[in-house]
Amino acid sequence: MARKKQFKAESKRLLDLMINSIYTHKEIFLRELISNASDAIDKLYYKSLSENLSDIDQNAFKIHLEIDKENRTLSISDNGLGMNKEELEENLGTIAKSGSFAFKQELEEKDEKEDAVDIIGQFGVGFYSAFMVANRVDVVSKKYGEETAYIWSSDASDGYTIEETSKDDCGTTITLYLKDNTDDENYDEYLAQYEIERLIKKYSDYIRYPIEMWVEEQKRIEPEDGEEQKPEDVKYETVKELKTLNSMIPLWKRSKNEITKEEYNDFYKSKFNDFTDPQKTIHFSVEGNVSFTSLLFIPGKAPMNYYSQDYKKGLQLYSRGVFIMDNADELIPEHFRFVKGLVDSQDLNLNISREMLQHDRQLKVIANRIEKKIKSELLLMLKNDREEYEKFWNTFGLQIKFGVYNGFGANKELLQDLLLFYSSKEQKLITLDEYVARMEEGQENIYFMSGEKIEKIDQMPAVQKVKDKGYEILYLTDNVDEFVLQILGTFKEKNFKNISQGDLDLDSEEEKKELEKKAEENKDMLEGLKTALGEKVKEVKISTRLVDDPVCLSSDEGMSFEMEKVLSAMPEGNPYGMKASRILEINPNHPIFEALQKVYAEDKDAVKEYADLLFDQALLIEGFPIDNPAEFSKKICEFMVRATK
Numbered sequence: 235m236a237r238k239k240q241f242k243a244e245s246k247r248l249l250d251l252m253i254n255s256i257y258t259h260k261e262i263f264l265r266e267l268i269s270n271a272s273d274a275i276d277k278l279y280y281k282s283l284s285e286n287l288s289d290i291d292q293n294a295f296k297i298h299l300e301i302d303k304e305n306r307t308l309s310i311s312d313n314g315l316g317m318n319k320e321e322l323e324e325n326l327g328t329i330a331k332s333g334s335f336a337f338k339q340e341l342e343e344k345d346e347k348e349d350a351v352d353i354i355g356q357f358g359v360g361f362y363s364a365f366m367v368a369n370r371v372d373v374v375s376k377k378y379g380e381e382t383a384y385i386w387s388s389d390a391s392d393g394y395t396i397e398e399t400s401k402d403d404c405g406t407t408i409t410l411y412l413k414d415n416t417d418d419e420n421y422d423e424y425l426a427q428y429e430i431e432r433l434i435k436k437y438s439d440y441i442r443y444p445i446e447m448w449v450e451e452q453k454r455i456e457p458e459d460g461e462e463q464k465p466e467d468v469k470y471e472t473v474k475e476l477k478t479l480n481s482m483i484p485l486w487k488r489s490k491n492e493i494t495k496e497e498y499n500d501f502y503k504s505k506f507n508d509f510t511d512p513q514k515t516i517h518f519s520v521e522g523n524v525s526f527t528s529l530l531f532i533p534g535k536a537p538m539n540y541y542s543q544d545y546k547k548g549l550q551l552y553s554r555g556v557f558i559m560d561n562a563d564e565l566i567p568e569h570f571r572f573v574k575g576l577v578d579s580q581d582l583n584l585n586i587s588r589e590m591l592q593h594d595r596q597l598k599v600i601a602n603r604i605e606k607k608i609k610s611e612l613l614l615m616l617k618n619d620r621e622e623y624e625k626f627w628n629t630f631g632l633q634i635k636f637g638v639y640n641g642f643g644a645n646k647e648l649l650q651d652l653l654l655f656y657s658s659k660e661q662k663l664i665t666l667d668e669y670v671a672r673m674e675e676g677q678e679n680i681y682f683m684s685g686e687k688i689e690k691i692d693q694m695p696a697v698q699k700v701k702d703k704g705y706e707i708l709y710l711t712d713n714v715d716e717f718v719l720q721i722l723g724t725f726k727e728k729n730f731k732n733i734s735q736g737d738l739d740l741d742s743e744e745e746k747k748e749l750e751k752k753a754e755e756n757k758d759m760l761e762g763l764k765t766a767l768g769e770k771v772k773e774v775k776i777s778t779r780l781v782d783d784p785v786c787l788s789s790d791e792g793m794s795f796e797m798e799k800v801l802s803a804m805p806e807g808n809p810y811g812m813k814a815s816r817i818l819e820i821n822p823n824h825p826i827f828e829a830l831q832k833v834y835a836e837d838k839d840a841v842k843e844y845a846d847l848l849f850d851q852a853l854l855i856e857g858f859p860i861d862n863p864a865e866f867s868k869k870i871c872e873f874m875v876r877a878t879k
């Protein structure tokens with residue numbers, strides 16, 4: 235009879251804690267046991283290399299899973315280094331004692347580089363996660379090079395036993411006696427082949443040794459005569475076969491030039507559930523204080539839920555090929571939230587459950603490198619493949635614009651070179667850099683005009699004058715555009731200038747004098763128009779920005795018409811009633827100006843009707859609703875009738 239040894243008192247408490255508190259998901263027990271098996275094989279592999287062992291066949295290394303439904307057990311076997319009696323006692327009898335960690339340290343002390351092995355274990359607790367799903371665990375182990383095998387057995391509550399047993403080859407078999415099902419928990423699922431397959435794919439797909447299991451699959455029975463069969467005649471048989479459940483080598487660990495575009499695309503589509511090929515794949519490794527490999531994708535299409543709260547940004551995280559978490563949020567900045575992909579690093583500080591990262595410096599370093607890499611790849615695309623970049627821009631440009639605006643412009647320096655706006659001159663999208671590079675001599679500002687559509691903006695009265703001067707204008711059609719330019723403030727020391735706001739200052743000294751004279755001569759009439767319009771306008775003045783059109787509205791610096799419209803369109807409305815100032819500008823070179831002068835000279839009050847009509851016209855041109863459309867229409871008709879009398 236084996237002598238029963240007791241867990242130390244603290245160990246018992248710790249074990250209880252382990253079983254009930256460390257992990258959120260019971261299913262990770264399999265990940266932990268597979269990782270241990272892989273570590274054990276790594277150790278034997280290392281030993282065989284360093285001691286030149288001829289009886290070790292490296293191609294035979296494997297992990298084997300077995301489901302026994304009758305006895306409700308699941309076992310995990312490896313042909314790794316195994317443990318002798320002392321090691322079983324040390325490693326499995328002492329919680330938080332990691333033989334694997336000690337092994338790794340030993341190697342490091344010997345200055346043997348870590349890449350010889352890729353040991354996963356470090357805390358010395360993973361094994362006990364088995365007790366989350368099992369009420370008894372047997373560990374049969376035989377150490378390489380030793381004669382005797384031992385069985386360690388425990389039901390967690392009442393200590394453990396170690397006895398001699400027999401085992402042919404070196405390695406370890408861990409058998410879990412699954413707990414009885416409860417109302418909340420169905421432990422039988424760990425006896426289901428598909429569930430085990432799913433868990434291996436999810437957590438242990440890139441363990442570098444084959445994980446095998448006998449599986450039952452339905453196979454079609456081919457007719458003997460080889461003839462075509464009708465679907466209803468097709469017969470199936472259940473076939474048992476030994477199947478390797480994991481892919482072993484992660485795509486990102488393979489050399490870049492060996493991977494085809496198709497492989498990348500297929501990987502992306504299956505991993506991130508997309509039907510469309512990614513627009514861009516970025517695969518890179520960084521060596522240094524924090525080493526990592528990253529495989530990133532810019533999707534070809536924005537996901538359906540991209541602009542909703544359901545969308546979760548973040549990258550998948552692997553540590554030494556073991557899946558740690560989905561959507562590691564800190565790894566990707568908000569302005570690149572469309573990027574999907576993963577990071578694999580052995581330098582991460584994981585918390586004990588390996589379900590979370592410690593929020594530490596390493597993580598920041600990785601996130602920084604990723605951000606820079608995405609930016610530089612986008613810039614390269616912009617430079618070398620404009621068409622591709624525009625495709626990207628049409629899908630995710632809005633996100634970049636929000637990125638500039640958000641956080642009071644904290645990321646504007648990083649993102650400003652990625653911006654595109656429509657150019658009046660080129661009639662296509664251009665960068666701010668391109669705009670500035672071809673500014674006319676003496677041109678001080680980067681001109682822009684906002685509106686609903688390019689064609690509409692192009693028709694706006696104020697646009698003509700700037701165009702006539704030979705200056706390029708950026709046409710802004712997204713709500714966020716003006717806010718973006720406002721937060722940028724300047725670009726390459728050039729100011730942004732809204733051509734419907736403030737003084738454009740495009741006239742020569744002579745022209746200015748001429749206009750001042752006209753304003754002085756018509757001072758009374760302009761005041762009369764202002765009085766007629768009352769509070770609706772801040773001022774009525776002679777325009778310096780109109781060429782062919784009779785009137786336009788302009789605003790002071792500060793709030794622009796476009797911003798007012800954006801605020802009013804917000805779900806909560808424009809709560810503070812913030813409005814752009816309205817200045818009615820009249821073209822002194824338009825026949826309407828002469829007509830006004832004439833009417834004013836004959837009957838000062840008659841000018842009021844003209845004032846209302848002109849103001850309503852200006853509102854309509856600017857895309858604002860008018861107060862009284864019926865009245866407007868009536869007046870137009872009256873004028874038309876009058877004109878024919």
Ligand SMILES: Nc1ncnc2c1ncn2[C@@H]1O[C@H](COP(=O)(O)OP(=O)(O)OP(=O)(O)O)[C@@H](O)[C@H]1O
Binds near residue numbers: 357359
């Ligand atoms: N299949 C196995 N073959 C050989 N040794 C094993 C096996 N499983 C566990 N061990 C030994 O038991 C120790 C404790 O395992 P446990 O899973 O609790 O911790 P760990 O793997 O070292 O660290 P972590 O908590 O990070 O997983 C391991 O370090 C290893 O020395």
